[in-house]
Amino acid sequence: MTTNHLLLIENLHKSFDDNKVLNGISFHLDKGETKVIVGPSGTGKSTILNSINMLVRPDEGKIYLENIEITSSKNIHKIRQEIGFVFQDFGLFNHLTAKGNVMIGLTRVKKMKKKEAEEIAMFELERVGLSKFADHYPAQLSGGQKQRVGIARALAMQPKLILFDEPTSALDPELTGEVLNVMKKLAAEGMTMLIVSHEMGFARTVADEIIFMENGEIIEQGPPEKLFTNPDHERTKEFLLKFIDLYYEGV
Amino acid sequence: MSSLPYLLNGALVTIKLGIISMLLGFVVALPLAFGQVYGNRIIKKLVSVYERVVRSIPLLVILFLIFYGLPSLKIRLPEFTSAVLALGLRSAAYQSQIYRGAIQSVSGSQMKAALSLGMNRLTAFFYVILPQAVRIAIPPTGNEAAIVLKDTSVVYAIGVSELLRQGYYIITTHYEPMLIYLTVAFIYLILTVSINGLLSLFEKKFKIPGIGAEGGPNDY
Numbered sequence: 001m002t003t004n005h006l007l008l009i010e011n012l013h014k015s016f017d018d019n020k021v022l023n024g025i026s027f028h029l030d031k032g033e034t035k036v037i038v039g040p041s042g043t044g045k046s047t048i049l050n051s052i053n054m055l056v057r058p059d060e061g062k063i064y065l066e067n068i069e070i071t072s073s074k075n076i077h078k079i080r081q082e083i084g085f086v087f088q089d090f091g092l093f094n095h096l097t098a099k100g101n102v103m104i105g106l107t108r109v110k111k112m113k114k115k116e117a118e119e120i121a122m123f124e125l126e127r128v129g130l131s132k133f134a135d136h137y138p139a140q141l142s143g144g145q146k147q148r149v150g151i152a153r154a155l156a157m158q159p160k161l162i163l164f165d166e167p168t169s170a171l172d173p174e175l176t177g178e179v180l181n182v183m184k185k186l187a188a189e190g191m192t193m194l195i196v197s198h199e200m201g202f203a204r205t206v207a208d209e210i211i212f213m214e215n216g217e218i219i220e221q222g223p224p225e226k227l228f229t230n231p232d233h234e235r236t237k238e239f240l241l242k243f244i245d246l247y248y249e250g251v
Numbered sequence: 252m253s254s255l256p257y258l259l260n261g262a263l264v265t266i267k268l269g270i271i272s273m274l275l276g277f278v279v280a281l282p283l284a285f286g287q288v289y290g291n292r293i294i295k296k297l298v299s300v301y302e303r304v305v306r307s308i309p310l311l312v313i314l315f316l317i318f319y320g321l322p323s324l325k326i327r328l329p330e331f332t333s334a335v336l337a338l339g340l341r342s343a344a345y346q347s348q349i350y351r352g353a354i355q356s357v358s359g360s361q362m363k364a365a366l367s368l369g370m371n372r373l374t375a376f377f378y379v380i381l382p383q384a385v386r387i388a389i390p391p392t393g394n395e396a397a398i399v400l401k402d403t404s405v406v407y408a409i410g411v412s413e414l415l416r417q418g419y420y421i422i423t424t425h426y427e428p429m430l431i432y433l434t435v436a437f438i439y440l441i442l443t444v445s446i447n448g449l450l451s452l453f454e455k456k457f458k459i460p461g462i463g464a465e466g467g468p469n470d471y
Contacts, residue, residue, distance in 0.1 A: 053367055055363060055366060055367065077369045077370070077371050078369065080366065080367055080368065080369040081368070081369035083367075084367075085364075085367035087360065087363070087364060087367075089360055091360050091361065091363065091364030091367075092364070093361060093364070093365075093379050093383075094361075094383060094459060094462065095382045095383050095386070095459050104368070104378065104379075105368035105369065105370075108370060108374055108378050109368055109369040109370055109374070136460075136461075137459055137460045137461045137462075138461070139459065139460070139461025139462045140460060140461035153368070157368065157369070
């Protein structure tokens with residue numbers, strides 16, 4: 001199978017026990033694109049990301065990364081190196097400094113020399129504005145700083161795409177801005193990103209396309225302006241309007 | 252106090268017993284803990300049966316089973332070896348619980364993050380899970396070491412010349428039980444306090460900044 005898409009997902013199905021979480025999900029992502037998946041809680045958004053990284057094995061369906069079918073790949077460790085993952089709870093290694101967190105994938109997975117890894121780590125920390133905090137441990141960082149270290153750790157591996165699983169949901173509203181700004185910068189630089197998020201304002205300005213999901217199915221996908229102003233489906237309108245109400249309520 | 256050298260000799264045997272038993276316990280406990288966390292259902296069950304059985308038998312009974320019981324199966328072990336086996340195998344049941352708990356308290360999202368970077372499970376275990384688990388396990392392992400050290404006194408019953416037995420010998424010739432037993436008790440105290448001291452040294456050395464008693468951002 002050949003495809004021009006960087007990421008192609010075909011008819012993904014997944015159940016946990018009797019609970020059908022993904023019910024035939026198909027979409028694609030091109031190089032340099034940013035897509036944001038939105039939808040109510042428990043609709044399988046995170047399961048899609050986990051499936052792309054093979055942290056969850058889909059029951060049915062195929063996922064291709066640049067023409068390689070990762071759903072049947074024998075070398076999943078190699079593929080995971082090419083897909084960055086940014087977690088809601090940061091997933092930083094608590095016993096390592098910010099720099100150590102960014103370095104460990106380079107030294108232990110890519111078998112890079114320590115000095116070289118350190119240079120890359122400092123470069124990526126600088127990129128997310130944290131070079132001053134290189135020697136801080138996760139417990140000495142704020143939530144927003146932790147998440148930016150998480151992003152630097154993903155970037156250091158030079159991934160083909162980065163998956164973001166609700167990267168700002170665990171943060172104070174005051175701290176979400178610094179993380180979203182870094183992500184905006186990455187999008188502008190041409191990084192390919194697939195983001196699960198409830199930050200509608202961010203989705204609207206940064207996403208090339210928004211995917212609206214409910215009950216394990218994609219209801220509608222398209223450019224943000226269309227989905228926010230003139231969606232095809234009543235349900236999309238309902239969901240997005242709720243957020244817009246929330247958004248403007250306090251103003 | 253001409254009897255002090257005898258007591259110190261006994262203390263040396265006690266220390267040797269304590270260290271070797273603790274090490275035996277560690278070597279047996281680590282795979283047990285590993286099996287309990289990562290093994291299949293049968294392995295998990297076997298380990299938990301071992302832990303349960305060993306922990307519910309008094310140390311003295313385990314010791315007598317090994318020293319007096321095994322010879323009827325034509326297995327005759329010297330006193331010291333029997334003592335180490337009894338102390339070590341029992342400690343393994345407790346130590347495995349310590350390590351299992353420590354590993355489990357790290358695993359979850361740390362393992363997931365490690366895998367997402369492309370690590371395999373073994374690399375993730377050694378470079379991400381273990382370094383954190385060891386730190387968590389230090390204080391309870393120190394407790395266990397103190398318990399094992401004190402429990403070495405039980406093997407006096409099969410004639411190993413450790414600290415308590417040496418004290419007993421001295422009393423049979425000097426008739427000063429209060430003084431001698433107090434001295435024995437004092438030596439145990441010094442040994443246990445040293446273990447605690449060593450332990451806090453370890454804890455300080457391996458402390459992760461920002462986590463712990465100094466009041467990091469995670470302390471509410």
